[in-house]
Amino acid sequence: QVHLLQSGAEVKEPGASVTVSCNVSGNALTDASRHWVRQAPGKGLEYMGGFDPEDGETVYIQKFQGRLTFTEDTTTNTAYMELRSLISDDTATYFCAVDLGLGNNAFDMWGQGTTVTVSS
Amino acid sequence: DIQMTQSPSSLSASVGDRVTIACRASQNIVIHLNWYQQKPGKAPKLLIHAASTLQSGAPSRFSGSGSGTDFTLTISSLQPEDYATYYCQQSYNTLLTFGGGTRVEIK
Numbered sequence: 001q002v003h004l005l006q007s008g009a010e011v012k013e014p015g016a017s018v019t020v021s022c023n024v025s026g027n028a029l030t031d032a033s034r035h036w037v038r039q040a041p042g043k044g045l046e047y048m049g050g051f052d053p054e055d056g057e058t059v060y061i062q063k064f065q066g067r068l069t070f071t072e073d074t075t076t077n078t079a080y081m082e083l084r085s086l087i088s089d090d091t092a093t094y095f096c097a098v099d100l101g102l103g104n105n106a107f108d109m110w111g112q113g114t115t116v117t118v119s120s
Numbered sequence: 121d122i123q124m125t126q127s128p129s130s131l132s133a134s135v136g137d138r139v140t141i142a143c144r145a146s147q148n149i150v151i152h153l154n155w156y157q158q159k160p161g162k163a164p165k166l167l168i169h170a171a172s173t174l175q176s177g178a179p180s181r182f183s184g185s186g187s188g189t190d191f192t193l194t195i196s197s198l199q200p201e202d203y204a205t206y207y208c209q210q211s212y213n214t215l216l217t218f219g220g221g222t223r224v225e226i227k
Contacts, residue, residue, distance in 0.1 A: 035216070037218075044207065044218060044219075044220050044221045045156075045158075045164065045207055045209075045218040045221070046218070047209075047215075047216045047217060047218060050216075052214065055214065057214065059214045059215065061215065095163055095164075097163075097164075102169050102170075104152055104154065104169055104170050104211050105154075105211035105216055106154040106166055106169035106170070106175075106209075106211065107154075107156075107164070107166060107209075108166045108169075108175065110163035110164060110165075111163065112163060113163055
């Protein structure tokens with residue numbers, strides 16, 4: 001049984017950085033197409049970017065360019081999302097999501113979500 | 121970027137009703153279209169992938185159809201546990217995008 005466990009809620013001041021972790025159990029992280037999605041309060045899902053092993057390319061959505069970095073620790077099977085220079089509009093729930101082999105980047109497993117609040 | 125437009129943005133329906141949600145892509149995405157269900161405070165769950173393939177474990181009352189630019193999610197007989205928000209997502213290119221969502225409410 002594959003499970004994605006994310007780190008806990010964060011409260012940050014504007015201008016700070018936040019790192020959210022996503023630990024994968026039951027499957028090798030490197031075998032999955034892994035991505036990040038966020039959802040502002042009361043709003044829809046917003047794709048941030050990710051990595052698909054099929055094309056070997058890390059994608060960052062343009063609006064986050066320069067502020068967003070994805071990293072991974074394969075020894076602990078954990079993915080990380082760092083967002084810098086936070087603004088109030090970054091207040092959202094952040095999800096990691098993976099395609100375990102369906103192809104088509106259909107996310108068949110999601111983390112539980114991490115709430116990030118940006119407030120002074 | 122490929123824009124995904126869902127309609128309606130919300131609907132009210134009764135238990136047992138047939139419900140249809142539409143999703144339109146701004147360009148041809150063949151069948152690279154996935155559907156998710158999200159309940160308040162929870163992560164989304166995959167219902168349909170590749171436009172019409174029912175995800176393992178998803179109830180058979182859910183079905184998907186369409187290709188090219190126009191897609192549909194159908195719930196054949198709405199159940200109490202189906203009240204949720206539904207999102208389409210295109211995966212035609214690496215810049216994945218979601219529709220704005222359709223909230224299904226109790227009538």
